[in-house]
Amino acid sequence: MAVVSSRWPRLSRMQRHDLFYGVLFASPWLIGFVLWTVYPIISSLYYSFTRYDLLQPPQFIGLTNYINLTTDDDFFLVIQNTLWWVVLSSPIGVASAFLMAVLLNSRIIARSAFRAIFFFPSIVPIIVVSSVWAFVLNIQYGAINATLRALELPTIPFLSNPTVVKPTLLLIHMWMQGGAMVIFLATLQEVPRELYEAATMDGAGSWSRFWSITLPMCSPVILFNMVMAFIGGFQNFALPWLLTQGGPNRSTEFFAVFLYRNAFQYLRMGKASALAWILFIVIVIFTVMLFRSSARWVYYRSE
Amino acid sequence: MAAEALTGDTTTRRRRAIHPAEIAGTIVRYILLIGLALTFLLPFYWMASSAMKDDNQVFTVPPRWIPNPAYVGNFLSAWQVQDFNLFTFNTVVKYAIPSTIGTVLSSALVAYSFSRIRWPGRDLLFAICLATMMIPFQVRLVPLFIIFKDLDWINTYLPLVVPAFFGNAFFIFMLRQFFRSIPTELSEAAVIDGANEFQVLVRIILPLARPALTVVALFAFMDAWNDYLGPLIYINNEPEWTLALAIQRMGRAMTEVGASANAYPYLMAVSTIVTMPILLIFFFAQRSFIEGISLSGLKG
Incomplete structure (x- = not known):
């Protein structure tokens, strides 16, 4: 006691x-x-109910910013562009990162050199990425189109055609998947060797080993990378802003570009805040939906 | 046992190596790897080779892959198109170094609290800290701009540097993982010898966590070096520009009427120079670098 x-x-x-x-x-x-x-966050919510141009004090206008957006054609164009981008860039980016990691994880020589090459673009300053790609893809004298013209083949309007420009951004996006790739590679190396050995002894080929061991063991990290890709995809700003300024014909005017324009070009801080809150809520809903769906496709090792 | 396993392994390997499908698979794999690697390198090669051309070599069909003559002097001339020494000074001395110092100090302090001190509410707050990484930056963009405008901090580096002294969620997470792996016996022994928490952190934890702190410092430095959005919003005044803003202006000026001679080669030359520090950091710290990034996925 x-x-x-x-x-x-x-x-x-x-x-x-x-x-x-x-x-x-x-x-x-x-x-x-x-x-x-x-x-x-709280003041952003407040500003979203105001008209505010930084010069005069914010003026409370209730839901007007939100209501105006429902009849704003630009807003719906931006939503379409953004959904196109998110729905395609997230799975394509994650899939390419995963495939690169699988390639690197197989028995190859000079693995670290290949890994370095695949990884490096993801840490290059975005201003360099955009300057260099703008030149590589230049319609007249870019590396690709000048070659095509020399071969008397039709040129590809990578950045000047509204229907070609989004896939072009996708290609550059796939080139910048180093971060996700490295995360996948670390996960692949954690998969116990015994699982593959046991499966091989049971007569499983490499294809079925991939489907029944590699994919399930990596599914939690696929989920993680998908969530990050969705969040990042909705916020895609620097590359379209620098490479295409939202064009041509506003086909790369994504949500974050539109929001930036409203805030810092038109000084519509209230409208920009309303947009930010819509973005926030959409991201939360998408993330929750992704996590909900994950119960069906993510395999968690019980330890 | 070991010898048996070894021979078993080699026989299966030899048997598999004969299998034509296996050979085909290997060939396909290498074709994919080499093709991808060349594609990935193409923009960098184009950048570095164009940097050494002049207008006559840039505007050609077919493209000239090897500059001849190679104007190595372009790197120097390009650097003088604008006051790039000043922009480097701004980027490094006014932005990258102070924000790196702030990020490392504050994140280490917070990570210590989240990993090695037990206090009620700690784990909840850490979860909130992680959750903040999910908040889109756009939600904070406008209010932060207004805060810094009211403080009269626009066109200074304070909006980019001061918040760094309040910890960074990702780096707090990274350091916490590392600090947790340090045995508690070490700090307990120091406490018995009369050390307080601050001394434990400085004398025991930080020296042991040198590799992790180095990675955080490198990441923080690169974040600042690469940052485009932050300077875009807060820095408008040309003498205060960062390298990113100066390169942006170079690119825009190139498409305007009456663009100066060698605009393309010069833009590529400056881009090459600005990429070099990143390449060097990556080259010398590749392993710790990749481990640091891998860590972020392991909790997923």
Whole structure:
């Protein structure tokens, strides 16, 4: 009894000590969370109910920004562009990252060289990516079209034709999958060798080993990369902004480009905030739907 | 046992190697790998080779793949088209270095609290910290701009540097994972010797976490070096530009009427120079780099 009663106050002193230091050391993030996340999110919601051009103080107009968007043709064009992009770029990006990782994980020579080549584009400054691709894809003297013209083949209007430009962005997107690829590669290397050996002994070919071992074992990471790709896809800004400025004929005017234009070119901070909140809610819904669906296709190893 | 396994392994391998399907598979695999690698490298080759051409070699059909003559001096001339020394100074000294210092210090401190001190509410707050990574930046874009405008911080580097001192969710996560792998006995021994939490962090944890801290510092530096959106929003004044903003202007000026001679080669030359530090960092820290990124997926 005496031991217990004398230990309790000491323990709680320890707990108080831990709480004090825990909060103290976490305080940069805690304060930053309030300043740079909580407050901006709440004020963004408030601004979305106002008309605000930075010159005059915000003027409360209720749901007007949201209601106006329902009759805004530009907005629906942007939604179409963005959905096209998200629905295609996420699975295509994740699939290409996965296939590159599978290729790298097979028995090959110079693996680290290939890995470096596939990975590197994802860490190059986006301004360099856009400058270089703009030149490679240039209709007259780009590496590809100048070659085509020399062969007297028709040129490809990569960046100047509204129907070609989105697939062009997809190609560049596939070129920048290094991050997801490396995550897949780490996952593939974690798959226990015994599983493959056992399957081989049972007479499974490489194709069925891929379907029944590799894919299920990687499915949690496929989900992770899909979620990240969806979130990133909805926010796609720098590449279309730099490479095409939303064109030609506004075919690459994506949600984030439209939002940026409204905020910083037209100074419609209220409308931009309403757009941001719509984006936020759409992303949350998509993410939740993806996680819901994952129960059916993601395999979790029980350990 | 081992010898048996070994011979068993080699016989199966030898038997499989004879299989024509296996050979075909290997050939297809290498064709894919080499084809992909060449495609991936093409833009970089085009960038670096165009950087050494002049207008006569840039505007040709068929394209000239090897510059002849190669104008190596283009790198120097291109650097003087605008005041790129100033923009490098801005990018590195005013932005990348201070934001890297802030990110590493604050993220390490917070990660220590989230991994090595037990306190009520810790795990919930860490979960919230992770969840903030899912919030689209656009939601905070407008209010943050307004905050910094009211503080009169537009056209300064404060909006880009000050928030770095409040921790970065991804780096907090990375460092927390690393700190958790350090045995508790080490810090307990230090506590018995009379060290306080701060001393434990500085004397025990940080020296052991050097590799992880290096990766965080490299990532933070690269984030700043590569950043386009941040400077685009907060920096309008030309003398304050970063390299990214200066290159953007170079690209836009090129398409305008009366663009100067060698505009394409110069743009490619500057792009090559700006890519070099990233290539060097990647070259020397490839392994820790790739491990750092892999970590983010392992929790998925």
